[in-house]
Amino acid sequence: RRALVARGVQSRFVKTAVAEHHLYDAPGTGIEPGAAPRPTIVLLHGISSSAAVFAPILARLRKHAVRVLAIEAPGHGLSGPAVICGNSLGGAVAVTFALRHPELTSGLFLTSPAGARMESEAFKGFLEVFDFRSNDEARAFLRRIYHRPPWFAPFVAAELRAMFAR
Numbered sequence: 001r002r003a004l005v006a007r008g009v010q011s012r013f014v015k016t017a018v019a020e021h022h023l024y025d026a027p028g029t030g031i032e033p034g035a036a037p038r039p040t041i042v043l044l045h046g047i048s049s050s051a052a053v054f055a056p057i058l059a060r061l062r063k064h065a066v067r068v069l070a071i072e073a074p075g076h077g078l079s080g081p082a083v084i085c086g087n088s089l090g091g092a093v094a095v096t097f098a099l100r101h102p103e104l105t106s107g108l109f110l111t112s113p114a115g116a117r118m119e120s121e122a123f124k125g126f127l128e129v130f131d132f133r134s135n136d137e138a139r140a141f142l143r144r145i146y147h148r149p150p151w152f153a154p155f156v157a158a159e160l161r162a163m164f165a166r
Contacts, residue, residue, distance in 0.1 A: 001078075004055055011078075019074035019082040019106075024051050026070075030063035043070040050077025075104035083107040089114045130164040137161075 009026040043054045051070035061068045074082025086094030091113025098105040132138040138157035
């Protein structure tokens with residue numbers, strides 16, 4: 001961080017509705033009078049990373065841009081904690097992340113999280129939802145899970161019934 005700041009890169013925070021994000025903001029150095037306009041380049045890091053990974057290339061990109069931004073996702077690098085949202089398998093990932101990194105998590109928003117613990121009776125009742133005794137029951141299931149069942153839903157009832165019978 002200090003090395004970037006020493007090279008004229010601003011390290012700052014931007015508050016959004018989601019979280020406080022840290023970012024590196026570097027003015028371009030390749031601006032020449034009369035030359036074609038240069039773009040702003042935005043760098044987005046991967047999971048379990050931060051904007052600091054872009055430090056080596058940030059200086060190189062500055063000569064090709066009017067501005068280079070390296071933004072840190074909520075809960076990464078110097079950005080503040082975030083509400084982590086997870087759906088299905090992403091719900092299990094969100095819970096695991098929150099348990100491992102409570103300092104980076106200000107809340108959890110889970111929708112149909114996979115891997116959620118259930119009491120054995122509740123789990124048995126859950127499994128009964130998929131116990132189709134006929135193709136009509138399988139078709140009724142498809143009508144319940146789709147707002148607008150796809151055109152092929154009636155044709156897959158037998159295969160759906162066989163799949164859940166395993």
